[in-house]
Amino acid sequence: MLPPLLIIPFFLMIPLNILINMIKLGDSLIGLILAHLAHTVPFSTWILRGYFMGMPKDIEDSALVDGCSRFQTLWRVVLPISAPGLVTATVFSFTLSWDDLIFALVILSKPRNYTLPLAIAFFMQGGEVYAWGELAASTILATFPPVILYLIIQKYVVSGLTGGAIKG
DSSP states (O other): OOOGGOOOOOHHHHHHOOOOOOOOTSSSSSHHHHHHHHHHHHHHHHHHHHHHHOHHHHHHHHHHHHHHHHHIIIIIHHHHHHHHHHHHHHHHHHHHHTTTTTTHHHHOOSSGGHHHHHHHHHOOOOSOOOOOHHHHHHHHHHHHHHHHHHHHHHHHHHHHHHHHOOOO
């Protein structure tokens, strides 16, 4: 079975564009969100499936023996242990969507709806002279949200590795 990320976004362009236009969400951010979901959810599911399959069944069984219901087992045991996998899937999906130029270029046409990478790409289309300072500044500013997200979530990965396996 091929990983979902190996399905190149170019193969999804025409079908997704047709579907988004059929439901009258062309040139809207909602349509772009749906396109990103169609691209990132399969890979995130694939990552999480591998993560959950590697989780020992004995941990769930011991929580059930200790008197937890199925929901309590999920909430108190499985989710804290699976936090690193969930964070990995979240960061992957956010980064892939944040940096995307292809879907935005195909789906969006009005400048007021442009995403940051698309706006930067059209910012470069000048004559023969580029505004390198403004281009560099906008590119550096565009990298701040993923870096800040990673710095915030990094501590949850470490606490998820140790916090879910300790009883009490």
